[in-house]
Amino acid sequence: xxxxxxxxxxxxxxxxxxxxxxxxxxxxxxxxxxxxxxxxxxxxxxxxxxxxxxxxxxxxxxxxxxxxxxxxxxxxxxxxxxxxxxxxxxxxxxxxxxxxxxxxxxxxxxxxxxxxxxxxxxxxxxxxxxxxxxxxxxxxxxxxxxxxxxxxxxxxxxxxxxxxxxxxxxxxxxxxxxxxxxxxxxxxxxxxxxxxxxxxxxxxxxxxxxxxxxxxxxxxxxxxxxxxxxxxxxxx
Amino acid sequence: xxxxxxxxxxxxxxxxxxxxxxxxxxxxxxxxxxxxxxxxxxxxxxxxxxxxxxxxxxxxxxxxxxxxxxxxxxxxxxxxxxxxxxxxxxxxxxxxxxxxxxxxxxxxxxxxxxxxxxxxxxxxxxxxxxxxxxxxxxxxxxxxxxxxxxxxxxxxxxxxxxxxxxxxxxxxxxxxxxxxxxxxxxxxxxxxxxxxxxxxxxxxxxxxx
Numbered sequence: 001x002x003x004x005x006x007x008x009x010x011x012x013x014x015x016x017x018x019x020x021x022x023x024x025x026x027x028x029x030x031x032x033x034x035x036x037x038x039x040x041x042x043x044x045x046x047x048x049x050x051x052x053x054x055x056x057x058x059x060x061x062x063x064x065x066x067x068x069x070x071x072x073x074x075x076x077x078x079x080x081x082x083x084x085x086x087x088x089x090x091x092x093x094x095x096x097x098x099x100x101x102x103x104x105x106x107x108x109x110x111x112x113x114x115x116x117x118x119x120x121x122x123x124x125x126x127x128x129x130x131x132x133x134x135x136x137x138x139x140x141x142x143x144x145x146x147x148x149x150x151x152x153x154x155x156x157x158x159x160x161x162x163x164x165x166x167x168x169x170x171x172x173x174x175x176x177x178x179x180x181x182x183x184x185x186x187x188x189x190x191x192x193x194x195x196x197x198x199x200x201x202x203x204x205x206x207x208x209x210x211x212x213x214x215x216x217x218x219x220x221x222x223x224x225x226x227x228x229x230x231x232x233x234x235x236x
Numbered sequence: 237x238x239x240x241x242x243x244x245x246x247x248x249x250x251x252x253x254x255x256x257x258x259x260x261x262x263x264x265x266x267x268x269x270x271x272x273x274x275x276x277x278x279x280x281x282x283x284x285x286x287x288x289x290x291x292x293x294x295x296x297x298x299x300x301x302x303x304x305x306x307x308x309x310x311x312x313x314x315x316x317x318x319x320x321x322x323x324x325x326x327x328x329x330x331x332x333x334x335x336x337x338x339x340x341x342x343x344x345x346x347x348x349x350x351x352x353x354x355x356x357x358x359x360x361x362x363x364x365x366x367x368x369x370x371x372x373x374x375x376x377x378x379x380x381x382x383x384x385x386x387x388x389x390x391x392x393x394x395x396x397x398x399x400x401x402x403x404x405x406x407x408x409x410x411x412x413x414x415x416x417x418x419x420x421x422x423x424x425x426x427x428x429x430x431x432x433x434x435x436x437x438x439x440x441x442x443x444x445x
Contacts, residue, residue: 080309
């Protein structure tokens with residue numbers, strides 16, 4: 001076992017589906033081990049216990065492993081593989097949408113999130129519209145940060161694609177380890193700046209001005225990091 | 237008469253023969269409501285169980301069932317792998333290292349198998365799954381044992397109830413597995429898992445006589 005970042009395993013009935021999901025997730029998280037385990041040994045459709053067990057073992061890091069699956073038997077096979085590990089508690093099988101969940105988990109793992117945080121990120125990908133709704137509702141009540149240091153900045157997006165997947169992932173990753181609650185707002189809509197999907201749900205485009213607000217011990221640091229990233233046009 | 241390791245292996249060989257015989261039928265049932273692989277998958281698994289038993293029969297019935305469990309988990313490739321694998325594994329654990337099984341042990345092993353399937357698949361009676369066959373089978377086996385029946389009669393009672401349970405899935409809407417995506421369109425088809433459970437129990441009953 002090696003690595004300080006949580007590893008991921010993608011279990012699917014199809015080898016190509018598992019490979020593809022792992023490929024897309026790994027793009028967002030260059031330092032995270034993402035192992036696909038899809039299909040039967042002969043290339044047919046199904047889930048192969050031994051392949052899943054091998055993938056979970058290879059992805060195993062000191063920080064643990066999060067396992068995502070596509071359908072039915074993939075979950076049962078994943079559960080059995082985890083149960084047969086020498087230390088089953090180091091791995092968790094999460095009920096999450098496969099593609100969005102894998103990407104959210106990969107970004108959370110890249111940001112140094114622990115196993116529970118990575119699993120939560122995957123699960124939260126299922127209800128990201130609900131998360132946005134909740135944030136809007138809070139905004140409608142005019143809730144303001146009540147305590148702790150606060151920081152705020154207005155940023156006009158100069159990059160071509162706005163807060164699309166890659167820039168959103170960079171933004172979330174840049175503040176993943178910061179001790180602050182950070183929001184990015186566009187008009188009346190607020191997004192959790194540590195959630196790629198929440199940020200993407202703003203659909204902020206080139207030329208839009210977003211407001212970054214942070215509260216907490218490292219609020220100023222968070223806003224400074226995001227401002228610097230935007231000034232570099234998200235490294236486009 | 238009890239059931240030693242050789243007889244337990246014989247029972248599993250009979251199960252493998254039944255699965256091979258009904259492979260196409262099971263896959264056709266699965267084609268109607270699922271992914272058309274149940275017969276193929278189960279046959280691949282049981283063929284591997286046969287090969288494992290041909291390589292050597294372990295010393296106790298529990299160890300025989302454990303070989304079946306680990307082989308099915310590795311080889312089946314569909315939901316039947318973890319489900320039947322867990323069923324045999326839990327039964328094997330329940331039987332421990334007893335060298336011979338009596339009716340009480342068989343009934344207890346079946347109950348443990350059912351508990352394992354329910355824990356693994358989270359299904360209950362009425363969801364149109366193998367639980368619809370296995371749960372009434374376990375209850376019938378326990379009644380038969382309470383009535384003082386022998387191993388073969390206990391398994392026969394289980395097989396009869398399982399057949400009835402499998403037939404009862406025809407009018408049901410599937411709520412688990414691939415068939416659940418069909419919703420009400422799954423009505424009118426026997427569940428393949430319940431059907432294979434009934435077939436297996438029938439073959440076990442006949443081989444134990």
